[in-house]
Amino acid sequence: LSRFGGGYGVGIVSLTAGFDLGGTKLLGVVADGAGTVVASARTPTGRTPDSVFSDLAGLLDTLTGTAGPVDAVGFGVAGLVDRDGVVRRAPNLVGWDGLPARSRLEDLVGLPVVVDNDANVAAHAELRFGAARGCSDVVMVTLGTGIGGAVIAGGAVYRGAQGLAAEFGHITVDVEGAQCACGAFGHWEAIASGSALGRLGRQWAARGEAPAVVARAGGDPEAVTGVHVGDAAQAGEPDAVAILDVFAGAVAVGLGGLVDALDPEVIVIGGGLAELGDVLVGPVTQALDTYVVGAQSRPLPPVVVAVLGERAGAIGAASVAAEMPALRGPAPSGRA
Amino acid sequence: LSRFGGGYGVGIVSLTAGFDLGGTKLLGVVADGAGTVVASARTPTGRTPDSVFSDLAGLLDTLTGTAGPVDAVGFGVAGLVDRDGVVRRAPNLVGWDGLPARSRLEDLVGLPVVVDNDANVAAHAELRFGAARGCSDVVMVTLGTGIGGAVIAGGAVYRGAQGLAAEFGHITVDVEGAQCACGAFGHWEAIASGSALGRLGRQWAARGEAPAVVARAGGDPEAVTGVHVGDAAQAGEPDAVAILDVFAGAVAVGLGGLVDALDPEVIVIGGGLAELGDVLVGPVTQALDTYVVGAQSRPLPPVVVAVLGERAGAIGAASVAAEMPALRGPAPSGRA
Numbered sequence: 001l002s003r004f005g006g007g008y009g010v011g012i013v014s015l016t017a018g019f020d021l022g023g024t025k026l027l028g029v030v031a032d033g034a035g036t037v038v039a040s041a042r043t044p045t046g047r048t049p050d051s052v053f054s055d056l057a058g059l060l061d062t063l064t065g066t067a068g069p070v071d072a073v074g075f076g077v078a079g080l081v082d083r084d085g086v087v088r089r090a091p092n093l094v095g096w097d098g099l100p101a102r103s104r105l106e107d108l109v110g111l112p113v114v115v116d117n118d119a120n121v122a123a124h125a126e127l128r129f130g131a132a133r134g135c136s137d138v139v140m141v142t143l144g145t146g147i148g149g150a151v152i153a154g155g156a157v158y159r160g161a162q163g164l165a166a167e168f169g170h171i172t173v174d175v176e177g178a179q180c181a182c183g184a185f186g187h188w189e190a191i192a193s194g195s196a197l198g199r200l201g202r203q204w205a206a207r208g209e210a211p212a213v214v215a216r217a218g219g220d221p222e223a224v225t226g227v228h229v230g231d232a233a234q235a236g237e238p239d240a241v242a243i244l245d246v247f248a249g250a251v252a253v254g255l256g257g258l259v260d261a262l263d264p265e266v267i268v269i270g271g272g273l274a275e276l277g278d279v280l281v282g283p284v285t286q287a288l289d290t291y292v293v294g295a296q297s298r299p300l301p302p303v304v305v306a307v308l309g310e311r312a313g314a315i316g317a318a319s320v321a322a323e324m325p326a327l328r329g330p331a332p333s334g335r336a
Numbered sequence: 337l338s339r340f341g342g343g344y345g346v347g348i349v350s351l352t353a354g355f356d357l358g359g360t361k362l363l364g365v366v367a368d369g370a371g372t373v374v375a376s377a378r379t380p381t382g383r384t385p386d387s388v389f390s391d392l393a394g395l396l397d398t399l400t401g402t403a404g405p406v407d408a409v410g411f412g413v414a415g416l417v418d419r420d421g422v423v424r425r426a427p428n429l430v431g432w433d434g435l436p437a438r439s440r441l442e443d444l445v446g447l448p449v450v451v452d453n454d455a456n457v458a459a460h461a462e463l464r465f466g467a468a469r470g471c472s473d474v475v476m477v478t479l480g481t482g483i484g485g486a487v488i489a490g491g492a493v494y495r496g497a498q499g500l501a502a503e504f505g506h507i508t509v510d511v512e513g514a515q516c517a518c519g520a521f522g523h524w525e526a527i528a529s530g531s532a533l534g535r536l537g538r539q540w541a542a543r544g545e546a547p548a549v550v551a552r553a554g555g556d557p558e559a560v561t562g563v564h565v566g567d568a569a570q571a572g573e574p575d576a577v578a579i580l581d582v583f584a585g586a587v588a589v590g591l592g593g594l595v596d597a598l599d600p601e602v603i604v605i606g607g608g609l610a611e612l613g614d615v616l617v618g619p620v621t622q623a624l625d626t627y628v629v630g631a632q633s634r635p636l637p638p639v640v641v642a643v644l645g646e647r648a649g650a651i652g653a654a655s656v657a658a659e660m661p662a663l664r665g666p667a668p669s670g671r672a
Contacts, residue, residue: 164634173509262487
């Protein structure tokens with residue numbers, strides 16, 4: 001019997017591990033087929049791929065020590081990941097461009113491994129267990145330091161020809177607009193990410209129009225971040241609410257284009273800004289109809305926040321691993 | 337036996353009719369399962385839905401008189417068409433908003449009918465018989481008076497939750513940019529459609545920078561259209577080539593965003609501007625890498641022109657009709 005042989009997947013409660021690698025931390029879980037987290041652990045992001053792999057192996061030991069053995073490992077990485085599990089480009093990670101992450105990990109852990117973009121695995125978790133459960137066509141957008149996202153089409157994560165789809169942050173929405181972290185101009189991420197919210201807050205602060213926000217930044221207008229604006233808006237401070245209203249328009253510009261292109265049944269907002277909840281979703285929903293063609297003659301998709309929080313990526317990596325073809329067992333007779 | 341019963345579809349050479357309704361003409365074909373056109377006919381677009389339906393019935397009589405009986409009818413309409421075959425919004429057609437086109441047509445012709453957006457059916461034709469044959473993930477963009485398009489995902493036309501996907505023309509690419517025909521500002525269509533090419537040509541002409549183009553417009557700078565610019569560019573006139581170079585950048589802005597979002601294996605350009613061929617495709621291809629994130633570290637999808645020409649919509653309407661579930665016969669035993 002090969003290790004991929006009978007016994008896996010069909011009718012047996014099995015566990016998989018999922019890891020989510022971001023710019024600041026590596027988060028791991030062991031989860032069952034219902035998305036229930038049996039064990040979880042985390043460590044700061046190592047400075048080289050070697051140290052990350054070593055950390056991951058250590059976390060996997062710890063996790064399986066608690067939860068028992070796993071059948072497979074999923075790995076979500078903040079970057080462009082192709083269909084072969086090669087990291088093409090990871091702007092927030094050093095040394096990962098071009099790295100064949102899947103084959104490296106399979107050698108390391110001796111288990112089947114699937115590697116995907118962090119937003120894709122988070123979307124898979126929301127699709128199976130969260131805000132998009134039961135949906136067929138979904139746009140998920142993660143608003144954090146940058147903007148990531150995922151497309152769900154026909155009930156499955158849509159990856160594109162090379163596995164590089166859903167790089168929503170770098171869609172041009174303002175062709176002569178602000179410079180993006182990637183160097184280009186006018187990208188959605190440059191006006192609608194958490195970083196952009198902080199920049200907007202500092203602009204208002206510099207003009208003396210954001211007193212409550214500046215107070216939260218220790219009185220220094222230049223120290224204002226998106227978190228200060230968000231906290232103040234949640235507390236109902238009028239200056240912050242007004243900033244968030246402008247920001248919501250910038251979010252809606254990009255979402256509107258995605259609705260024009262993809263006509264989703266729901267838009268799921270994840271990432272750090274999702275924690276703002278209705279304070280963000282309310283004005284975004286209001287602004288959306290300005291940016292969707294024919295908004296008068298069609299229902300617009302609801303905008304909802306992701307529900308699985310910061311572990312969505314790791315849970316989704318585990319659920320993607322659980323669904324990899326190698327674990328599905330032999331094909332039923334008559335269709336082999 | 338119901339008229340949908342056994343005998344259809346499986347192993348029998350059957351014919352279907354397809355109609356494509358645009359702002360100026362109604363074009364009909366009868367085609368076989370290989371996309372071969374057995375008969376075709378056309379008439380100018382009637383001024384009311386009633387006159388269009390009456391024209392369509394007349395064309396269908398003519399076509400089937402030549403080609404023999406058909407099993408079903410497909411109908412592509414220039415507008416937003418939902419999954420029930422209701423035309424939600426058709427800005428270039430009078431009286432069609434809200435019209436239940438499928439049920440009206442089924443009553444009229446006594447055959448199964450499928451109704452879809454004109455760009456979706458044209459994309460289906462290119463997928464089955466044309467430039468996208470054998471592809472899985474494709475973006476098709478029709479550049480004409482406006483901009484339409486279609487998404488092919490996993491080898492099928494992706495329609496979205498309500499059937500309203502791929503309204504690419506109204507994606508915001510320049511948030512404070514030119515006004516679109518729809519009234520909103522900064523839409524892709526406002527800078528990259530055939531109408532926009534004409535406007536760009538008139539701007540250059542007014543500045544005295546497009547002598548060869550103006551000559552083609554009878555010497556009147558205000559009479560310049562996109563066709564004059566395109567013809568002059570195909571003739572190699574430097575002023576027109578320079579205009580087309582700028583215009584290609586505007587086309588690439590929107591295409592780049594679609595590549596970021598959808599990572600297609602090929603981009604198919606249809607519509608009137610597709611007739612420009614390499615004169616347009618060359619500079620668009622060159623400009624594309626400016627607007628795709630990570631273009632340095634990934635192959636970009638080739639940009640190709642549609643091959644089925646002005647009959648693509650009607651051929652695709654016929655092929656969509658041929659594939660409608662009602663014509664596929666009973667489910668094979670064991671899977672019913």
